[in-house]
Amino acid sequence: MAEPILEIRNLKKSFGALKATDGVSLDLRPGEIHALIGPNGAGKSTLIHQIAGSLKPDSGEIRFAGRDVKPLDVAARARLGMGRTFQVSSLAPEFSALRNVMLAVQAREGSSFRFFRPVMRDASLTEPARAALARVGLSDRADVPAAELSHGERRQLEIAIALALGARAFLLDEPMAGMGPEGSQALTGFLDGLRREAPILLIEHDMDAVFALADRISVLVYGRIIATGTVDEIRNHPDVREAYLGEGA
Amino acid sequence: MSRETIVTALLVLGLLAAPFAAQAMGEPFYITLATRIAILALAATGLNIALGLGGLVSFGHAAFFGIGGYAAGILATHAFNGEPLLLGLPGTNQMIVIWIAGAVIAGIVAMLIGLISLRTSGVYFIMITLAFAQMIYYFAISWPAYGGEDGLSIYVRNAFPGANTLVPMSFFLISFALLAAGLVLFALIRDSRFGAALQAGRQNETRLAAVGIVPFRIRLAAFVVSAMMTAVAGALFADLNRFVSPSMFSWHMSGELIVLIILGGVGRLAGPLAGAIVYVLFEFALGGITEHWQLFLGLILLGVVLFARGGVMGMLAGRARHG
Numbered sequence: 001m002a003e004p005i006l007e008i009r010n011l012k013k014s015f016g017a018l019k020a021t022d023g024v025s026l027d028l029r030p031g032e033i034h035a036l037i038g039p040n041g042a043g044k045s046t047l048i049h050q051i052a053g054s055l056k057p058d059s060g061e062i063r064f065a066g067r068d069v070k071p072l073d074v075a076a077r078a079r080l081g082m083g084r085t086f087q088v089s090s091l092a093p094e095f096s097a098l099r100n101v102m103l104a105v106q107a108r109e110g111s112s113f114r115f116f117r118p119v120m121r122d123a124s125l126t127e128p129a130r131a132a133l134a135r136v137g138l139s140d141r142a143d144v145p146a147a148e149l150s151h152g153e154r155r156q157l158e159i160a161i162a163l164a165l166g167a168r169a170f171l172l173d174e175p176m177a178g179m180g181p182e183g184s185q186a187l188t189g190f191l192d193g194l195r196r197e198a199p200i201l202l203i204e205h206d207m208d209a210v211f212a213l214a215d216r217i218s219v220l221v222y223g224r225i226i227a228t229g230t231v232d233e234i235r236n237h238p239d240v241r242e243a244y245l246g247e248g249a
Numbered sequence: 250m251s252r253e254t255i256v257t258a259l260l261v262l263g264l265l266a267a268p269f270a271a272q273a274m275g276e277p278f279y280i281t282l283a284t285r286i287a288i289l290a291l292a293a294t295g296l297n298i299a300l301g302l303g304g305l306v307s308f309g310h311a312a313f314f315g316i317g318g319y320a321a322g323i324l325a326t327h328a329f330n331g332e333p334l335l336l337g338l339p340g341t342n343q344m345i346v347i348w349i350a351g352a353v354i355a356g357i358v359a360m361l362i363g364l365i366s367l368r369t370s371g372v373y374f375i376m377i378t379l380a381f382a383q384m385i386y387y388f389a390i391s392w393p394a395y396g397g398e399d400g401l402s403i404y405v406r407n408a409f410p411g412a413n414t415l416v417p418m419s420f421f422l423i424s425f426a427l428l429a430a431g432l433v434l435f436a437l438i439r440d441s442r443f444g445a446a447l448q449a450g451r452q453n454e455t456r457l458a459a460v461g462i463v464p465f466r467i468r469l470a471a472f473v474v475s476a477m478m479t480a481v482a483g484a485l486f487a488d489l490n491r492f493v494s495p496s497m498f499s500w501h502m503s504g505e506l507i508v509l510i511i512l513g514g515v516g517r518l519a520g521p522l523a524g525a526i527v528y529v530l531f532e533f534a535l536g537g538i539t540e541h542w543q544l545f546l547g548l549i550l551l552g553v554v555l556f557a558r559g560g561v562m563g564m565l566a567g568r569a570r571h572g
């Protein structure tokens with residue numbers, strides 16, 4: 001089996017008495033979509049924050065692309081290739097969609113310490129940014145300020161940014177939320193192909209999407225992973241049915 | 250051409266034309282007024298890089314303005330009396346050398362202040378920058394070698410190759426040229442990759458870090474460049490008045506620079522210029538009638554903050570757009 005791009009071992013994080021991450025181990029292998037599901041407050045976003053570097057774990061290991069990333073800050077981890085989207089969209093609100101993506105292209109290209117050439121006339125920035133917008137279906141919204149985009153469009157824009165970063169792995173925190181049925185379906189189709197470019201750690205409440213996409217599913221409850229397996233294994237797992245999927249599943 | 254571009258061009262050309270009109274009408278005093286506008290606009294354009302583009306509300310830019318001023322005053326004094334400076338270096342009365350010296354020293358000081366203050370944000374950043382500027386202010390007051398509280402006179406305005414700087418029009422043109430250069434630099438930075446990162450950091454620092462750009466480094470560089478431009482304006486200001494005093498370092502001065510930007514339009518290319526025009530004309534028109542003209546200015550400022558967030562530029566050119 002190929003080396004995992006992301007490897008987490010026995011990660012722990014408490015907020016006071018609350019164990020938000022309680023000994024989580026998990027990996028992400030090339031070519032796969034690994035879904036992380038669990039009830040509200042289970043600690044899914046907290047886990048992403050620790051992987052991306054915006055929260056410091058209390059203990060445990062995080063390895064990405066073969067190296068220990070715990071000493072690295074958010075920006076350094078992004079440069080290593082973590083393409084992360086936020087549960088609550090986080091964009092530069094005054095910048096157009098295009099300029100938001102251009103920022104990622106510029107970061108990927110290297111130095112931001114260039115003072116004289118206007119970015120809007122720099123095809124090495126605008127072209128890849130337009131291409132990324134086209135892939136998520138936002139071409140005709142390129143010039144709209146991020147603040148004026150709809151909720152779903154902002155999520156698409158975050159994915160376009162991750163694409164433009166040349167991510168080696170995608171960490172997506174509820175990308176379907178607020179998308180509407182057609183949006184979710186389109187995004188499901190898109191993510192299905194995206195896994196061939198880079199593996200995806202997918203946090204998602206939309207079970208249709210999860211069951212359609214996931215190669216593996218991990219179930220997180222109260223900070224612990226209670227099961228990891230294929231779609232069928234998880235569907236039929238007794239603990240999972242009880243703890244999470246409920247009667248109807 | 251956008252409306253913003255047209256308004257900006259009109260303001261710049263208007264400032265250039267005003268002294269010639271004044272001269273034609275035999276009112277040379279107005280040349281000095283226009284020079285004052287140009288110099289304050291340059292100082293505030295420097296601050297506009299940090300404050301307008303980067304969202305870094307420095308309440309200590311008087312430090313850099315004063316450093317430029319004292320560079321002019323100290324170097325001129327040594328050139329005048331022939332005594333060597335530190336390390337046996339001579340003084341100079343050459344403006345170009347003075348500008349470079351002032352900008353470099355201000356840049357180094359800004360680097361040190363920035364390394365500490367940029368680890369904080371919001372009110373803490375405002376307070377720390379203020380505290381540093383106040384430290385320099387008190388240092389200047391208690392430094393008898395260069396006049397202490399009384400300040401330092403520049404007996405003969407410093408020199409510029411090929412110009413008689415004592416002729417008001419010549420000195421205006423030098424100041425105007427530097428303002429024009431400052432505006433060009435501001436526009437280049439704003440539209441560059443560096444400017445994109447700087448502005449993105451103001452809007453959302455989490456997003457900037459998430460694409461792999463460290464906000465701190467971008468801000469530190471912006472703070473340094475910003476300080477250097479304000480320092481050059483400080484040197485010109487000293488030459489305009491032929492006098493420097495610790496008041497250039499005072500928090501009033503820092504506040505005045507912020508006021509100019511808010512009046513004119515935060516982050517707008519011509520904002521500081523528009524603000525300086527309003528401010529200086531106001532000071533001139535009302536300052537003669539009442540000592541309390543700043544009270545009226547305060548009311549105007551209140552009006553701008555409450556009802557016209559974009560300042561003068563917002564009123565003349567509409568909302569700012571980012572391509």
Ligand SMILES: Nc1ncnc2c1ncn2[C@@H]1O[C@H](COP(=O)(O)OP(=O)(O)OP(=O)(O)O)[C@@H](O)[C@H]1O
Pocket residue numbers: 015018020038039040041042043044045046047087
């Ligand atoms: N910064 C914080 N300080 C204190 N408690 C926190 C913090 N962040 C999260 N928590 C708590 O940790 C727990 C896990 O939160 P987290 O956001 O990771 O859940 P989640 O699985 O992403 O939930 P959801 O599905 O609602 O997004 C919650 O009880 C939450 O209140």
Ligand SMILES: [Mg+2]
Pocket residue numbers: 044045046087173
């Ligand atoms: Mg969450």
